[in-house]
Amino acid sequence: KQEVTQIPAALSVPEGENLVLNCSFTDSAIYNLQWFRQDPGKGLTSLLLIQSSQREQTSGRLNASLDKSSGRSTLYIAASQPGDSATYLCAVLNEKLTFGTGTRLTIIP
Amino acid sequence: EAGVVQSPRYKIIEKKQPVAFWCNPISGHNTLYWYLQNLGQGPELLIRYENEEAVDDSQLPKDRFSAERLKGVDSTLKIQPAELGDSAVYLCASSLNGGSVDTQYFGPGTRLTVL
Numbered sequence: 559k560q561e562v563t564q565i566p567a568a569l570s571v572p573e574g575e576n577l578v579l580n581c582s583f584t585d586s587a588i589y590n591l592q593w594f595r596q597d598p599g600k601g602l603t604s605l606l607l608i609q610s611s612q613r614e615q616t617s618g619r620l621n622a623s624l625d626k627s628s629g630r631s632t633l634y635i636a637a638s639q640p641g642d643s644a645t646y647l648c649a650v651l652n653e654k655l656t657f658g659t660g661t662r663l664t665i666i667p
Numbered sequence: 668e669a670g671v672v673q674s675p676r677y678k679i680i681e682k683k684q685p686v687a688f689w690c691n692p693i694s695g696h697n698t699l700y701w702y703l704q705n706l707g708q709g710p711e712l713l714i715r716y717e718n719e720e721a722v723d724d725s726q727l728p729k730d731r732f733s734a735e736r737l738k739g740v741d742s743t744l745k746i747q748p749a750e751l752g753d754s755a756v757y758l759c760a761s762s763l764n765g766g767s768v769d770t771q772y773f774g775p776g777t778r779l780t781v782l
Contacts, residue, residue, distance in 0.1 A: 562709070594773075599778075600775050600776075601671070601773035601774050601775045601776050602758070602760075604772070610767075647710075654712045656709075657709025657711070658709050
């Protein structure tokens with residue numbers, strides 16, 4: 559059974575700093591890995607999708623990497639802004655999409 | 668383009684009562700998903716539809732939960748009777764064809780409180 563772990567569970571950083579969120583998974587036989595953002599009381603918004611054959615994806619200030627062999631992914635956020643405050647979830651797809659428990663990020667103005 | 672629409676957004680019921688949630692996916696999306704999200708947890712898949720066929724319902728508690736997607740578009744998820752432990756957010760998502768390159772688009776969810 560696929561298990562996805564995200565560390566830390568919560569993170570607070572001052573505005574402007576760069577930061578890294580971590581995700582690990584137990585079964586490396588995945589099709590893809592996705593990073594989502596969830597704002598309070600709202601659904602999930604897909605940020606980046608990395609295919610199993612890819613090593614990274616970039617969108618604006620976001621960069622996600624994937625090391626399938628070690629079962630790890632990171633989401634790098636550059637020059638953080640208060641609007642980045644949200645819960646970030648990673649999810650891996652094999653038979654189904656399995657989510658981690660998320661990292662609650664707070665950017666301090 | 669409209670996103671995934673869900674209603675109601677909030678529902679409060681007494682235990683043992685029935686409840687139903689409705690989802691309208693993004694136009695043209697063949698694959699529809701229902702997820703359950705408990706507080707502080709990631710979403711967990713309940714059921715996945717390809718058009719009107721339920722292709723993965725292994726995580727759906729079939730003694731009290733049911734779902735349908737009669738015309739391959741809108742879907743309804745029902746709980747009867749509801750239990751205290753069913754209090755959670757129920758999320759609907761859709762994707763173009765459910766393939767490995769498809770992104771799932773999520774609705775805002777229905778927050779259910781069972782008293």
